[in-house]
Amino acid sequence: MTEFNQFDEFDTYEGPETTGDFDLAERHALRRVGGLSTELADVTEVEYRSLRLERVVLVGVWTDGTLKQAENSLRELALLAETAGSDVLEGLIQRRSKPDPATYIGSGKAEELADVVLATGADTVIADGELTPSQLRTLEEICKVKVIDRTALILDIFAQHAKSREGKAQVELAQLQYLLPRLRGWGGNLSRQVGGRAAGGVGIGGRGPGETKIELDRRRIRTRTAKLRRQIAEMSKTRDTKRAVRKARKVPAVAIAGYTNAGKSSLLNRLTGAGVLVENALFATLDPTVRKATTPSGRLYTLADTVGFVRHLPHQLVEAFRSTLEEVADSDLILHVVDGSDPDPESQIQAVREVLSDVDATSVPEVIVINKADAADPVVIGRLRREFKRSVVVSARTGAGMADLLELIEAELPEFDREVHVVLPYSQGALAARVHEQGEIVKIEHREDGTELIARVPLALATELEVFEVTPSGS
Structure with missing residues (x-):
């Protein structure tokens, strides 16, 4: 079992690195991962938290x-x-073809994990995956400390960062959905099943009407879940109304999506001066922010910042935040921000696209925005540019590449209505009727030579009207 710190080179690994048959020594090893310790030397940071x-x-x-x-x-x-407020002491990886159904890492390795917990003085074990209720209970019995999984950890971070009423309701809904199948009774030592010793019970204090406490908790959770769903549906109506107004005005919508801490809020601030909270932390933004922006030619569009994604984002969160994520699905263009300085940016892109697929946003045009170019390896940036042709390299911190991004946004925005200023002869009554039906009249004036119209009309109709266009007076 090897150990190294974050400043050492990785140990050389001689065994196979892909799935398949594993060597006996490899399967028996509980591999330590170095560089994970976040033990604090300054107590003031603890006091700050x-x-x-x-x-x-x-x-x-x-x-x-x-x-x-x-x-x-x-x-x-x-x-x-660390974002959730933990002091990471140790990281261990077990090589297996699939997680053990009983203990996640196998009974023998669970005992070794218990020894590590005891030696380090840890009070919590966090598993890098979603544990079943039985795996969670078994690991807690073996390790004698609290055990949580990746899903519970992410839910906890969301609960800490939720600020708006809707965000808090969405997080609570996701937590209740996660908690429902994991409710526990009194445990084996205080079973409330009917029967004394003769019936296999535990005697005085152990007899009762059965697991009524669990059933009561389940009923309360289902009632609360239904209430939260109704509240979220009501709160999302305001956003739906605003979105409908923008669509009616034919204002293109651009959504910023991407991995957590990829720099989405920084990009929004750089493009619009929105003043949104920017923090070097995972999931710093939970509440969507929509701001007005203009292209270099002056065309108006909206820019929406959304919640960040992560590998294995809990499906409870995707479901709870569905109303928020609809900003992405209903947009006309997705700016998919990826951290170019990340060790594995391709897996970030894959994880984000999986979530976009869950919310039916795969049909929306996508541009890959490779952010943090000032800190990224040029070789990695070159690799990403070759792999993703519709991409642009920027640095939201320094402003590099922003001009290229704005030009790309303008080129990718859909052509909605175009404003025209025409004088239609009275003989073109059918064409004037189409302007009234398909467009939005800004100004109308009847003149001797025809009807003067300033209107916003679809691109196809604007092309037909070009022959009747006039130069506005005073220009």
């Missing part, structure tokens, strides 16, 4: 891909844990 940081040990199962990908996943889990 106004809580005692949980001391956690991370554990993951490497089932496919390369060792580097498995380690990157655990390093991301460490960032998530």
